[in-house]
Amino acid sequence: MMITVDTLIHARWIVPVLPENEVLEYHCLVINQGRIIDLLASAAVEQKYISKQIEKLEHHVLIPGLINSHTHTPMSLMRGIADDLPLMEWLEKHIWPLEQKWMSEEFVSDGTDLAIAEMLRGGTTCFNDMYFFPNITAHRAIKAGIRASIGLILIDFPSVWAKNSEEYLEKGILLHLSMLTEPLVSCVFAPHAPYTVADESLKKIVTSSEQLNLPVHMHVHETEFEVHQQQRQTKETPLERLSRLGLLKPNFIAVHMTQLSDKEIYDYAKTGGHIVHCPESNLKLGSGFCPISAALDAGINVALGTDSAASNNDLDMFGEMRTAALLAKGVTRNASSIPAMTALKMATINGAKALGLEDNIGSLSIGKDADVVAINLDELETQPLYDVVSHIVYACSRQQVTDVWVAGKHLLKQRQLTQLDITELKSKLSKWQQRLSTFK
Amino acid sequence: MMITVDTLIHARWIVPVLPENEVLEYHCLVINQGRIIDLLASAAVEQKYISKQIEKLEHHVLIPGLINSHTHTPMSLMRGIADDLPLMEWLEKHIWPLEQKWMSEEFVSDGTDLAIAEMLRGGTTCFNDMYFFPNITAHRAIKAGIRASIGLILIDFPSVWAKNSEEYLEKGILLHLSMLTEPLVSCVFAPHAPYTVADESLKKIVTSSEQLNLPVHMHVHETEFEVHQQQRQTKETPLERLSRLGLLKPNFIAVHMTQLSDKEIYDYAKTGGHIVHCPESNLKLGSGFCPISAALDAGINVALGTDSAASNNDLDMFGEMRTAALLAKGVTRNASSIPAMTALKMATINGAKALGLEDNIGSLSIGKDADVVAINLDELETQPLYDVVSHIVYACSRQQVTDVWVAGKHLLKQRQLTQLDITELKSKLSKWQQRLSTFK
Numbered sequence: 100m101m102i103t104v105d106t107l108i109h110a111r112w113i114v115p116v117l118p119e120n121e122v123l124e125y126h127c128l129v130i131n132q133g134r135i136i137d138l139l140a141s142a143a144v145e146q147k148y149i150s151k152q153i154e155k156l157e158h159h160v161l162i163p164g165l166i167n168s169h170t171h172t173p174m175s176l177m178r179g180i181a182d183d184l185p186l187m188e189w190l191e192k193h194i195w196p197l198e199q200k201w202m203s204e205e206f207v208s209d210g211t212d213l214a215i216a217e218m219l220r221g222g223t224t225c226f227n228d229m230y231f232f233p234n235i236t237a238h239r240a241i242k243a244g245i246r247a248s249i250g251l252i253l254i255d256f257p258s259v260w261a262k263n264s265e266e267y268l269e270k271g272i273l274l275h276l277s278m279l280t281e282p283l284v285s286c287v288f289a290p291h292a293p294y295t296v297a298d299e300s301l302k303k304i305v306t307s308s309e310q311l312n313l314p315v316h317m318h319v320h321e322t323e324f325e326v327h328q329q330q331r332q333t334k335e336t337p338l339e340r341l342s343r344l345g346l347l348k349p350n351f352i353a354v355h356m357t358q359l360s361d362k363e364i365y366d367y368a369k370t371g372g373h374i375v376h377c378p379e380s381n382l383k384l385g386s387g388f389c390p391i392s393a394a395l396d397a398g399i400n401v402a403l404g405t406d407s408a409a410s411n412n413d414l415d416m417f418g419e420m421r422t423a424a425l426l427a428k429g430v431t432r433n434a435s436s437i438p439a440m441t442a443l444k445m446a447t448i449n450g451a452k453a454l455g456l457e458d459n460i461g462s463l464s465i466g467k468d469a470d471v472v473a474i475n476l477d478e479l480e481t482q483p484l485y486d487v488v489s490h491i492v493y494a495c496s497r498q499q500v501t502d503v504w505v506a507g508k509h510l511l512k513q514r515q516l517t518q519l520d521i522t523e524l525k526s527k528l529s530k531w532q533q534r535l536s537t538f539k
Numbered sequence: 540m541m542i543t544v545d546t547l548i549h550a551r552w553i554v555p556v557l558p559e560n561e562v563l564e565y566h567c568l569v570i571n572q573g574r575i576i577d578l579l580a581s582a583a584v585e586q587k588y589i590s591k592q593i594e595k596l597e598h599h600v601l602i603p604g605l606i607n608s609h610t611h612t613p614m615s616l617m618r619g620i621a622d623d624l625p626l627m628e629w630l631e632k633h634i635w636p637l638e639q640k641w642m643s644e645e646f647v648s649d650g651t652d653l654a655i656a657e658m659l660r661g662g663t664t665c666f667n668d669m670y671f672f673p674n675i676t677a678h679r680a681i682k683a684g685i686r687a688s689i690g691l692i693l694i695d696f697p698s699v700w701a702k703n704s705e706e707y708l709e710k711g712i713l714l715h716l717s718m719l720t721e722p723l724v725s726c727v728f729a730p731h732a733p734y735t736v737a738d739e740s741l742k743k744i745v746t747s748s749e750q751l752n753l754p755v756h757m758h759v760h761e762t763e764f765e766v767h768q769q770q771r772q773t774k775e776t777p778l779e780r781l782s783r784l785g786l787l788k789p790n791f792i793a794v795h796m797t798q799l800s801d802k803e804i805y806d807y808a809k810t811g812g813h814i815v816h817c818p819e820s821n822l823k824l825g826s827g828f829c830p831i832s833a834a835l836d837a838g839i840n841v842a843l844g845t846d847s848a849a850s851n852n853d854l855d856m857f858g859e860m861r862t863a864a865l866l867a868k869g870v871t872r873n874a875s876s877i878p879a880m881t882a883l884k885m886a887t888i889n890g891a892k893a894l895g896l897e898d899n900i901g902s903l904s905i906g907k908d909a910d911v912v913a914i915n916l917d918e919l920e921t922q923p924l925y926d927v928v929s930h931i932v933y934a935c936s937r938q939q940v941t942d943v944w945v946a947g948k949h950l951l952k953q954r955q956l957t958q959l960d961i962t963e964l965k966s967k968l969s970k971w972q973q974r975l976s977t978f979k
Binding site: 176178179180182183184185186189213216217220323379381382383384385386387388408411412413415422425426428429431432433434435436438439477479480481482483484485486489490493494496497498521524525528529531532535536 | 616618619620622623624625626629653656657660763819821822823824825826827828848851852853855862865866868869871872873874875876878879917919920921922923924925926929930933934936937938961964965968969971972975976
């Protein structure tokens with residue numbers, strides 16, 4: 100008996116990521132009600148499935164939607180506004196004063212829209228965010244149809260979003276509760292960093308994250324300065340302090356982690372916590388190198404993030420995979436470190452694991468949601484072709500992404516965004532450019 | 540009196556590179572007989588120049604054509620054929636056996652065509668090559684209209700191009716003489732590396748390069764292994780040996796240089812020699828980091844190259860500028876190291892200086908040849924815009940290059956190559972893919 104389904108995507112190649120190293124040729128992804136319900140040889144489809152929506156991608160590879168595991172999406176409005184400066188000077192003299200002046204619901208809304216548009220155009224289908232007005236970011240994500248892990252930010256200084264730690268926490272929890280019925284939005288606690296959140300608040304987050312079963316997403320050991328400062332204050336490293344407070348558990352997502360001794364890697368691995376590696380941001384701010392080869396060897400789940408467009412200056416997960424793979428080889432002096440497939444896993448299934456979403460996304464597996472990216476490999480820049488995964492990581496650019504689906508919905512169609520009005524967005528960006536330039 | 544000229548290019552921005560840090564707005568580049576003859580405010584053009592060819596690039600920045608100062612263009616046929624392997628294993632077990640089997644005029648011709656097409660599509664207008672059958676590469680460059688610095692290769696093992704060192708040298712010199720009337724082709728001696736060329740051959744190259752006034756282009760201090768091997772053999776470093784043989788002079792172009800002590804940087808600076816930094820290739824092969832910040836501080840002219848597409852895996856000078864700028868910050872832990880403008884200079888004027896072509900190219904200066912690249916900054920990925928040079932280096936991708944001129948000839952027109960037949964090229968690449976796959 101024939102089965103009628105929503106969408107059939109035939110592709111020259113499919114790299115499902117799980118099982119690892121599998122490259123299917125001339126296969127078809129069968130999507131119904133937002134889920135992947137089958138993955139079979141194209142030749143076998145006609146006898147089994149009928150659909151009104153059939154895509155035939157003759158020169159394309161399908162991969163799972165890329166997961167950007169660390170973003171501050173609204174900061175895209177500050178792309179390139181202050182470059183070539185160290186982290187603290189960059190934050191204290193440029194980013195924070197600009198935010199102080201301009202932070203608003205409108206700022207967050209327009210910045211998030213820009214980031215979402217850029218991410219979808221580049222094959223990113225899910226992002227893990229940390230910023231003020233997370234409610235606005237959540238609603239813009241819902242409107243755009245992209246999957247989002249929304250950070251319930253907590254930082255020990257007042258902002259227009261919340262006046263103190265209690266209010267940050269309270270508003271965060273309310274947001275989480277209001278999002279429970281949203282299939283594409285999940286929430287994570289997001290205490291900013293060890294140096295900006297006091298013990299008391301962190302303890303509350305531990306309690307709440309247990310009660311609500313939510314992950315905790317935090318900048319940790321980003322710079323040597325951060326580690327030394329903590330050591331001067333409490334004679335412990337930030338990781339030791341977080342351990343003492345009970346944060347280091349399998350739901351902990353530590354971002355950056357450029358300062359790690361072998362012992363710290365070993366100890367962190369035992370906690371079951373995750374690392375989000377942001378290689379381009381760490382390079383650009385001169386923060387250091389996260390030892391991802393050693394971390395992976397120790398059994399730590401390592402995901403990838405771009406950080407914000409203000410310190411990158413893009414939200415390009417293809418670039419991030421490539422930089423992660425190249426940089427690891429350079430740092431370890433071992434050209435076999437982080438092969439292409441490992442980089443692709445970091446940008447897909449490892450991200451899903453870090454965010455606690457591996458049952459739904461991260462691979463093109465039957466039963467998971469249909470977050471799918473099609474990449475056209477028929478460009479000169481990816482010719483000849485001997486190894487599809489090599490080209491995805493080392494040769495192709497995000498402009499070769501032609502189509503993107505999130506939960507089966509076609510959000511990028513032959514490079515056109517289906518849910519966002521680019522012209523309107525550009526006119527808003529032009530206004531922000533004028534405002535922020537004047538202040539700068 | 541009105542002057543009739545070949546081409547007028549009005550642009551929203553022009554970054555001439557010289558003078559440094561200048562960003563002109565609403566200016567026009569005036570081109571006649573292949574040269575830049577004026578650069579003036581767009582508003583002033585009407586009273587001075589007439590042309591049948593007027594380009595109005597309202598959202599674009601014009602920059603000098605990018606100079607890829609180290610390539611092995613025909614190796615593009617081996618893009619992605621063997622990844623994630625250390626240099627010597629990669630060369631000895633994969634690249635050299637493939638070359639042994641397949642090297643021919645046809646291989647070089649088709650591989651060069653692919654590389655030229657990729658380079659022009661990415662804003663590269665000049666490349667400095669090193670490979671067998673340099674005569675073929677020179678002729679393909681002439682046919683395509685791209686500028687080329689052709690390496691007269693010398694390596695102490697036989698190939699189908701030459702059977703011994705004498706023949707390499709002789710054929711190289713003959714090629715140079717045959718190219719003297721070609722305005723877009725220059726030649727450089729290209730002894731492969733210290734570990735593949737004997738003293739006697741290097742001495743001959745010193746003599747010939749003086750007689751013919753040609754630069755010398757060589758891989759130097761690429762890996763620790765190379766340095767140690769030389770030290771075991773002659774108790775001197777490769778640089779010490781090259782110094783003893785008289786190669787280290789202002790016409791010397793040392794590629795890679797990842798192994799350099801402070802003293803070696805100081806000594807090399809005194810010779811007046813150049814460095815070509817290939818950050819992505821050095822990372823991918825795990826070779827080490829070239830200390831470019833220290834080299835520039837010491838007064839060394841540092842240019843940029845991609846190396847071959849077999850160890851990169853692209854010929855993307857935008858990617859290389861970005862990686863150079865980011866990596867330098869990471870290695871020195873100094874976010875102010877290699878600001879965007881420095882990276883752009885490395886990819887333009889510094890390349891021109893290294894190749895001895897700074898009188899002709901490397902900046903949009905009156906009197907120089909019109910090697911010009913237009914980049915469309917009106918994409919979401921380069922919005923908002925606060926700093927044009929920042930976006931060129933940190934945010935934009937080579938797909939935003941819309942138009943390319945070499946010596947005034949329009950080689951890429953709204954992203955279409957005007958001199959190369961892509962369909963024919965792709966069918967040739969498909970044949971090579973089959974042949975090389977079988978052998979692999």
